[in-house]
Amino acid sequence: MTDMLCMWVARRHMRGIVRHVPIAAHALRRYCVDFAISPRQRELCAETVRFARQELGGRTDESDRSGSLDTEGWRKAAEFGALGWPVPREHGGSGFDPLTSALAFEALGYGCSNNGLLFAINNHVWACAIYLVKHGTERQKARWLPELCRGAVVGAHALTEPQAGSDMLALAATAHRDGSGWVLNGTKTFISNGSCADLFVTFARTSESEGPERALSAFLVPADAPGVRVTRELEKAGLRGAPMGEIQFSDVRLDADQLLGREGAGYQIFTSTIEWERGFLFASGVGTMRRLLETCVEHAAKREQFDRPIGSFQAVSHTLADMRIRLELAQLTLYKFGWLKREGRLAMLESSILKLVVSEGLLETALEAVQLHGARGYLTEGGIEREVRDALAGTIYGGTSQIQRSIIASLLGLPGAP
Ligand SMILES: Cc1cc2nc3c(=O)[nH]c(=O)nc-3n(C[C@H](O)[C@H](O)[C@H](O)COP(=O)(O)OP(=O)(O)OC[C@H]3O[C@@H](n4cnc5c(N)ncnc54)[C@H](O)[C@@H]3O)c2cc1C
Known part of the structure; x- marks a missing residue:
């Protein structure tokens, strides 16, 4: 029709x-478009916020200082079910529909200030487990998903290489046929959870003769397989509670059961699943925006200068109004995206829009939060400056802001999309 x-x-x-x-x-x-929030979803969000406030935020500063995963927080989040929210029940998850998952991850971001831990969790769920849910065989799902949901296995997504960032078709890692399996060689960099991961979803070139879009395949590679090595831990500005590493694959033998989807379907698997990653990975960022807004409103009401609360100055109140507008846009794009995925619809355009709205909106909100707190915002002890460092990364991972704009432009029928 x-x-x-x-x-x-x-x-x-x-x-x-x-x-x-x-x-x-x-x-x-x-x-x-119907994303009315049900009483059950509301209750889940309230429960999640309570849990996140009580159990997850306590070691934020320590994680940020040491640049290490809060393993206690990870274990508690797993016990609470967060690591398996969108995974079907028969595979050890909660079986939440996409909109409910989005709401729950937003609540987690609102309640927990450890953005690094949240990023590690989101990365594990949306860049690793979801690949198995969407493309794994029953055997692969049975082998890995229950352990990923329990948090006993830490998942990572190893795509980027030193010379292949935005241009994934330039991947140089190879997996050569060897009997019924493959031998994998290559270097992956900027891998979140990389240095503490137990399982990598990775991509490598399996054909020299096929065109670029049929030359890649996706594989499941356990970190303890012979030939897998973390060659570097990468120090970064923010999201320091989610360790990042460089991974070397040297003659790693893969059997047929480690191929994800069909041979040569790596590019299609990536492009269909990145929609989920781009969209839902940012749900917690929407919660962070709300948390920051509330912190700023409280400060603007309490802090007095010139015998008045600073919130009574228009320059300050309009900044807060802009933060509220950005939050509204972020929530609407997130809920619409969650609803589209619940309806089983394609949402490439919406996932790129959502990523831009949330990542750029969160960065702007975090910068304004520093300004609004004056020198207190610049001090490490208040945690506001950390929000800026954490927010910076969102405009880069999962495809940079420039790449998202190119995708949106190409969906307008303009040429030149990556
Ligand atoms: C915190 C963080 C976590 C990450 N986690 C992971 C992970 O878990 N797994 C993983 O595989 N990777 C991960 N990455 C890597 C991330 O996916 C890449 O950084 C990203 O794809 C960009 O690649 P690049 O850094 O090589 O930049 P480049 O591709 O070199 O880009 C550099 C600049 O050029 C611009 N540019 C490039 N091509 C174009 C174009 N066609 N049009 C317009 N501008 C363009 C970019 O927008 C950017 O501004 C992570 C990165 C960060 C920061």
């Missing part, structure tokens, strides 16, 4: 002209 006809049916239906037309419900579904 064409869009024009859909709109005609939708308009007539709304005016009561078309009733009991079987096609109307289908047509209307395209136009009625």
